Amino acid sequence: MYRNLTIRQKQIVWAWAFLAIPVLFYTVIRFYPTGNAILISFQNWNLLGDRTWAGMENYQKLWNDPVFWKVFKNTFIYLLLGTPISLVLSFVIAYHLDKLRFMHGFLRMLYFLPFMTSAVAMAWVWRWFYQDVPIGLFNNILAGFGIPQIAFLQSTTNALPAVLAPAVWAGLGFQVIIFMAGLRAIPTSYYEAAKIDGVGWFTVLTQITIPLLRPTIVFIVVFSSIGFLRIFDHVFNMTTNNPGGPLNATKPLVLMIYDTAFNGFDMGYAAAQTVVLFTILLIVSLIQLRLLRST
Amino acid sequence: MSDIAPSADTLLMAKPAPRSRNMGQILRWLILFIGGIAMIMPIAYMISTSLKWPHEVYNVNLIPEEPTIENYTYVLEDGRFYWWFVNSIIIATVTTICNLLFDSLVGYTLCKFRFPGRTIVFIAILCTLMIPTEMLVIPWYLMSQSFGWLDSYWGIMFPGLMTAFGTFLMKQFFESVPDDFIEAARIDGLNELQIWWTVAMPLVKPALAALAIFVFLGNWTAFLWPLIVTNSVDMYTIPVGLSGFGDEADVAWELIMTGAAISTIPTLVVFLIFQRFIIRGVVMAGLKG
Numbered sequence: 001m002y003r004n005l006t007i008r009q010k011q012i013v014w015a016w017a018f019l020a021i022p023v024l025f026y027t028v029i030r031f032y033p034t035g036n037a038i039l040i041s042f043q044n045w046n047l048l049g050d051r052t053w054a055g056m057e058n059y060q061k062l063w064n065d066p067v068f069w070k071v072f073k074n075t076f077i078y079l080l081l082g083t084p085i086s087l088v089l090s091f092v093i094a095y096h097l098d099k100l101r102f103m104h105g106f107l108r109m110l111y112f113l114p115f116m117t118s119a120v121a122m123a124w125v126w127r128w129f130y131q132d133v134p135i136g137l138f139n140n141i142l143a144g145f146g147i148p149q150i151a152f153l154q155s156t157t158n159a160l161p162a163v164l165a166p167a168v169w170a171g172l173g174f175q176v177i178i179f180m181a182g183l184r185a186i187p188t189s190y191y192e193a194a195k196i197d198g199v200g201w202f203t204v205l206t207q208i209t210i211p212l213l214r215p216t217i218v219f220i221v222v223f224s225s226i227g228f229l230r231i232f233d234h235v236f237n238m239t240t241n242n243p244g245g246p247l248n249a250t251k252p253l254v255l256m257i258y259d260t261a262f263n264g265f266d267m268g269y270a271a272a273q274t275v276v277l278f279t280i281l282l283i284v285s286l287i288q289l290r291l292l293r294s295t
Numbered sequence: 296m297s298d299i300a301p302s303a304d305t306l307l308m309a310k311p312a313p314r315s316r317n318m319g320q321i322l323r324w325l326i327l328f329i330g331g332i333a334m335i336m337p338i339a340y341m342i343s344t345s346l347k348w349p350h351e352v353y354n355v356n357l358i359p360e361e362p363t364i365e366n367y368t369y370v371l372e373d374g375r376f377y378w379w380f381v382n383s384i385i386i387a388t389v390t391t392i393c394n395l396l397f398d399s400l401v402g403y404t405l406c407k408f409r410f411p412g413r414t415i416v417f418i419a420i421l422c423t424l425m426i427p428t429e430m431l432v433i434p435w436y437l438m439s440q441s442f443g444w445l446d447s448y449w450g451i452m453f454p455g456l457m458t459a460f461g462t463f464l465m466k467q468f469f470e471s472v473p474d475d476f477i478e479a480a481r482i483d484g485l486n487e488l489q490i491w492w493t494v495a496m497p498l499v500k501p502a503l504a505a506l507a508i509f510v511f512l513g514n515w516t517a518f519l520w521p522l523i524v525t526n527s528v529d530m531y532t533i534p535v536g537l538s539g540f541g542d543e544a545d546v547a548w549e550l551i552m553t554g555a556a557i558s559t560i561p562t563l564v565v566f567l568i569f570q571r572f573i574i575r576g577v578v579m580a581g582l583k584g
Contacts, residue, residue, distance in 0.1 A: 011410060012408075012410040014408070014486075014487040014488075015404050015408040015413070016410065016412075018400050018401070018403075018404045018491075019404055019416060021397070022397055022401045023416065025397075025456065025457050026419065026423060029431075029435075029453065029454060029456075030423045031423070033430075033431045033438070034426050034430065036434040037430050037431065037433055037434050040433065040434070093330065096323050096326075100320070100323060103324075103328075105570075105571075107327055107331050108574070109567075109570055110331030110332065110334055110335055111334050112566075112574060113334065113335050113338060114337070116559075116563055116565075116566045116573075117516075117559045117562065118515065118516035118533070118534055118558050118562070119516055119518065119534075120516070120518050120535075120538055120555075120558070121537060121554075121556075121558045121559045122341075122555070124537065124551050124552075124555050125337050125338075125552065125555055128344075128548050128551070128552070129337070129340075134353045135353055135548065137355060140353065140355050141355055169337070172334070173334075174577065177574055177577055177578060177581070178577075178578070178581045178582075181581070181582060232429075232518070233518045233519070233534075236518075236538070240542045254429050254519070257429055258519070258522075261432070261433050261436075262523055267433060267437075274427075274429055274430040274432075274433065277430060278426070278430045281425070281427050282425060
């Protein structure tokens, strides 16, 4: 029967044969669970009993939950601190590294190395750094200079930046590499023209380099924003004795979801939180598309 | 991403015109060098502490006075790390192979075939890029529970066997495979599966390597889903195991650092061997993905 088909018909058969398993996979492992998560968010369910219809109850509970608003705020602090800091740092490093030739590859390697580490392992290393005298490295160094010690992870004000630091550190190398590729993609003729006109380096930077880097900047901003909005590994591992603590000072949305679902077994409430996370990420992505289109 | 699309190779070559070595350049080099050393300090301290005796751990010296592998012997004799390591290797390897096969097959099909439903499949897979993993973990958990997948390799692996990111990366690279090659192979009597495997795949080897690095690293360091789906200590992956190990109150910091080093050193060694290649892969994936 196959032999009687035209070439075009054979192609259709082959295409669908190739796609059969993947289409099944995406339907069962991606789309069905998405629908299911939205459905569960409108139900009450503790895994053991029956699922009961809850309507908007979970969302109302979320709206009136002070912990949720604290977590919502934390999540955006991670985003609003982490994204600009890592963007500026990685741009400055890439901009200067791009101008160097001596041991260029070696320096690049130093900056990229943290990207290859595991977040869990590094969270524990940084957690050790942050301990009090006589354990933690940072406080031991401070003590060596006679500076009073700093409470990093125990303080409600310092804990969030302390947790954020290793997340920024680990992601920096990737952004530097992307920025350097973006810098190399700018045609040298622009710089030559600027040189002939006698334009200063600052004008070159703000009038040529940064405008032409815009697609790269948009990509990095979106990529790192999504990463900071979904922060979990670092927070969980640096605060395992009291996840998200002290007093929820470091708790991001994903940790709240994990807690509600797998410690509290309140599946409906947790599902509602995941829908909120999904909405936040969707809005951020849509803003990205708009920014990209306007270039 | 940009309208000018130079290859990853030209982007990574050092600039052609040599610059004069003035004081500014030397200063710039020094500052970047110090910054780079600072970047690797956490890794250096992790390894250094894993080689220290307990009495020396709280000393800020980077070089241990009497280096010892006692901590490694202790941690590995405990046995748990050995299993977690094996679990992580198996899971990351199988997932990577699966991604390489399926992502490239789907990418190839979407790139080179014209068939009814193509646009729908394309858009559907594109949409899954928008769905965060965190939203799916609860349904995945329920699914694993009802099918008995909890606490098994399959349970840890199934969500990541194919990725939309990998599919689009491969699709982008198959665009560069000339249609004439495929047409010629068809005339030679190869079937479509043979054409994909013997003609198209060898031409996108760099992209496959880049994808392999991303998928392997992603699965080696994955934490949230393995944490949820595993219950028994034997089934933990390295990150999940390390997290629990560190949390045991009586575990000393030098042993935690040893565990952290065991989970990090393999990826660092792979990186140091294939450095140029990996950075090129990251650039390719970043620009095209």
